[in-house]
Amino acid sequence: MSSAAKKIIVFDYGFGNVRSAERALAHAGADVEISRDYDKAMAADGLLVPGVGAFGACMKGLREARGDWIVGRRLAGGRPVMGICVGMQILFGRGIEHGVEAEGLDEWPGTVEPLRAPVVPHMGWNTVTAPGDSRLFAGLDKEERYYFVHSYAVRTWELEVANPHMPGPKVSWTTHGEPFVAAVENGPLWATQFHPEKSGDAGARLLRNWLDTL
Amino acid sequence: MTLAVRVIPCLDVDNGRVVKGVNFQNLRDAGDPVEMARIYGQEGADELTFLDITASSGDRETTYDVVRRTAEQVFIPLTVGGGVRTTEDVDKLLRAGADKVGVNTAAIARPELIREIAQRFGSQVLVLSVDARRCPSGTETESGYEVTTHGGRRGTGIDAVEWAHRAAELGAGEILLNSMDADGTKDGYDTAMIEAVRKHVTIPVIASGGAGKLDDFAPAVEAGADAVLAASVFHFGDLRIGEVKGALRDAGHPVR
Numbered sequence: 001m002s003s004a005a006k007k008i009i010v011f012d013y014g015f016g017n018v019r020s021a022e023r024a025l026a027h028a029g030a031d032v033e034i035s036r037d038y039d040k041a042m043a044a045d046g047l048l049v050p051g052v053g054a055f056g057a058c059m060k061g062l063r064e065a066r067g068d069w070i071v072g073r074r075l076a077g078g079r080p081v082m083g084i085c086v087g088m089q090i091l092f093g094r095g096i097e098h099g100v101e102a103e104g105l106d107e108w109p110g111t112v113e114p115l116r117a118p119v120v121p122h123m124g125w126n127t128v129t130a131p132g133d134s135r136l137f138a139g140l141d142k143e144e145r146y147y148f149v150h151s152y153a154v155r156t157w158e159l160e161v162a163n164p165h166m167p168g169p170k171v172s173w174t175t176h177g178e179p180f181v182a183a184v185e186n187g188p189l190w191a192t193q194f195h196p197e198k199s200g201d202a203g204a205r206l207l208r209n210w211l212d213t214l
Numbered sequence: 215m216t217l218a219v220r221v222i223p224c225l226d227v228d229n230g231r232v233v234k235g236v237n238f239q240n241l242r243d244a245g246d247p248v249e250m251a252r253i254y255g256q257e258g259a260d261e262l263t264f265l266d267i268t269a270s271s272g273d274r275e276t277t278y279d280v281v282r283r284t285a286e287q288v289f290i291p292l293t294v295g296g297g298v299r300t301t302e303d304v305d306k307l308l309r310a311g312a313d314k315v316g317v318n319t320a321a322i323a324r325p326e327l328i329r330e331i332a333q334r335f336g337s338q339v340l341v342l343s344v345d346a347r348r349c350p351s352g353t354e355t356e357s358g359y360e361v362t363t364h365g366g367r368r369g370t371g372i373d374a375v376e377w378a379h380r381a382a383e384l385g386a387g388e389i390l391l392n393s394m395d396a397d398g399t400k401d402g403y404d405t406a407m408i409e410a411v412r413k414h415v416t417i418p419v420i421a422s423g424g425a426g427k428l429d430d431f432a433p434a435v436e437a438g439a440d441a442v443l444a445a446s447v448f449h450f451g452d453l454r455i456g457e458v459k460g461a462l463r464d465a466g467h468p469v470r
Contacts (some may be wrong), residue, residue, distance in 0.1 A: 019311050023286055029322055053336035119440060121338055121387055123418050125218040125470045145218055145470045147291060149338045149387075176217060196322050197391065200255070 005031040006214045009044040012036045013065035015058045016050025017089060024197035028207040045214040047074055051086030055112055055152065056102035057096030059088045060177075068105055075107065078213055082126045082189045085150060088184070088191035092154055107189060108169075109158040110181075114151060117177020128182045128194070130172040136185050136192075137172065138209050144202045146182075146194040153180035153193060180201045218470045220260040220441035221431075221458050222420065225250055227296075229268050230276035232449070239394040248283045254448070255288045257317035257455040260470055262288065263316070263390075263443060266296030280312040285311025293341055295390075301330050308339065316390060316432050318343040319363050322370060322377075325384055341420070344408025346374035346407060347394040366394030374407070379414045388417060390443065393423035400426025400447070405437035412438025431458050432465035 008030045010021045018034045023033045025048065033040065041047055049071065050060045062068055071091075074081050083091050090104045095112035104112070115122055125145035130137040155178060161168045169186035173179050174193070183192040190210060196203035226233040230247045251262050262284070266277045274297070281294055294307050295316020304315045321327050321342060331340050346359045346368055353360065355373035364371055378389050391411055393404035403424045412419055421439035425431065431442050442462075447453045459469040 017308065017311075017313060019309070020285065020313065024289055027289065052338065096237060118223070119416055119418055121417065122217065123388060124220050124440065128402075148217075149291075151337070159373075194292075200290050203289060 006045040006211050007027060007038075007043075008032045008046045008048055008211075009041045010034045010050065011041060011050045011070070012067070013061045013067050015061050016052050016084070018050055020195075020197045021048055021050050024204065025207055025211075028204050028211060030207075030211055031099075036067075038066060038070060042073065042079075043071045046080045046082060046210070047071070047079065047088035047182065049083045049090075051084065051088075051090060053086065054084060055089055055097050055104070056100065059090055059102055059104060062090065062105075071105060071107070075187075075189055078188050080190070081208055082211075083189075083191035084197070085195060085199055087194060088193055089150075089152060089154070091191055092190065095152065097152060102170045108184070108186070110154050110156060112152045112154055115153045115177060116178065120151075120177075121149055125199075126174050126176065126194070128172050128174050130183065134172060134183075134185060135213060136170075136183055136190060136206060136209055137141045140178075140202055140205055144195065146151040146192075146199040146202060146206075148174070148176070148182075148194045150193060155180050157181055159186075172180050216468045217440070218260065218468045219439075219462055221258075221455055221462070221469070222261045222263055222441055222443040223254045223259050224263040224265055224422070224443050224445040225449075226265050226267055226390060226445065227277065227280060228266075229273055230280050233267065234396055247280050248287065250287050250449075251284045251292075251402035252457065255290055258459060258470065259290065261291040261293060261443070261456050263290070263293045263295065265316070266294060268297070272306045274306075278306060281307060281310040281312050281335060282445055295341065295343055300327075301334050304331050304335060304339065308335065314339050314341050314387070316341045316343045318345065321381065322363065322372065325380065328386055329386040332387070337385045337417075338352065340386050341388045341390050342378070342381040343390045343392065344374055344378055344381075345392050347393050348407075359407055359410065362394050366397065372397065375410050375414050378411045382417045384448050385418050386417060388418045390420045390421060390422055391439075396424025397422075398446075402430040403434040403439070403442070405433050408434055408437035412448075425453075428457055428461040431462055434468060435462065435465075435467050
């Protein structure tokens with residue numbers, strides 16, 4: 001843990017267990033506050049965007065709280081943002097739930113679709129295959145498990161980075177019925193489909209890894 | 215990469231105290247659910263379930279306080295059930311720090327409650343608790359199992375398998391299948407009933423009722439359970455979470 005605690009705002013737009021995220025981040029050593037205040041969210045060292053429930057409802061709530069602006073502005077200035085669960089899904093282009101399509105923030109191209117597996121929701125502890133140079137999973141064993149609970153997922157990573165001087169996005173995968181995106185590290189924008197705040201010691205380590213980059 | 219079988223200890227909580235719970239060494243207060251939850255978390259529990267059996271609904275504040283204090287210290291999913299009747303009850307428990315909420319009798323009386331909760335909070339928060347038994351002689355359902363209320367003392371005539379299926383369609387995220395025949399016997403889970411429900415639902419099924427020894431857990435998974443829940447064998451220290459996981463691993467099932 002660094003000497004000065006990093007200031008984190010858990011974005012409170014009505015969708016997500018903000019308390020869990022707050023407690024886990026505090027446990028990991030951050031100076032955390034739950035807020036939807038524009039200035040606070042812009043000024044924080046890191047912005048955490050949780051999310052549960054339906055994609056469309058989350059997007060509506062996020063827009064009403066000006067979360068779409070805040071995320072966009074922060075990223076334009078290179079300021080870190082982390083999405084969790086549906087908070088990750090809404091970073092993609094669009095979501096399809098019950099046949100209804102909703103627009104996402106479109107930071108990354110891609111579609112959030114129903115997970116095709118014998119038992120859905122994908123609920124419980126699963127492993128993640130991360131790139132060797134992942135900073136998010138640094139120091140974590142590949143046998144380590146993380147807590148997932150979701151019925152929708154991104155099956156295809158579509159973002160191509162052509163500029164050889166730019167580091168490419170690091171994409172981690174998990175399989176439940178089929179492979180899907182479990183986590184992304186892309187410049188200042190990171191995200192996990194699983195819940196690090198509910199993933200015990202492994203999740204705490206992962207949150208510390210994020211805090212260490214801020 | 216396969217999803218691990220979840221091992222879930224359940225604590226019966228009455229007015230902020232664990233009802234049964236002894237035989238734990240290095241435990242300052244075996245009656246404190248927060249302390250018990252912390253120990254279970256350290257022992258590798260994959261989730262925790264609190265069943266609130268507080269008789270008076272006026273004392274719910276005590277339960278919220280227990281949930282709040284647990285969520286501050288234990289960073290694994292927490293389900294709280296018992297006496298949940300409205301979406302407001304769900305909201306309060308989630309705000310206190312529960313990740314999932316168990317619903318039982320109130321959904322039998324009014325199945326729409328399942329849809330209301332799922333629409334407002336998402337299916338993932340809703341665990342439908344089904345207390346089921348084999349139909350006693352003189353009664354009959356298609357599957358041969360019926361839903362009970364009042365801790366298994368009253369039959370409803372509702373087909374347990376059909377109810378689980380309907381609840382899943384209404385938006386339940388998970389089924390907690392508690393065998394009232396096996397409950398307390400320590401003779402093993404009711405694997406035939408688990409199989410019957412597994413065939414008709416595609417949401418996760420948690421097996422409950424009857425766990426007594428290490429060999430009891432793998433058959434429940436082989437019958438189709440995604441998770442195994444037990445109460446007394448853990449409280450009384452007969453079995454430890456790690457031992458159960460070892461037995462599951464030896465039987466070829468992935469565990470955390």
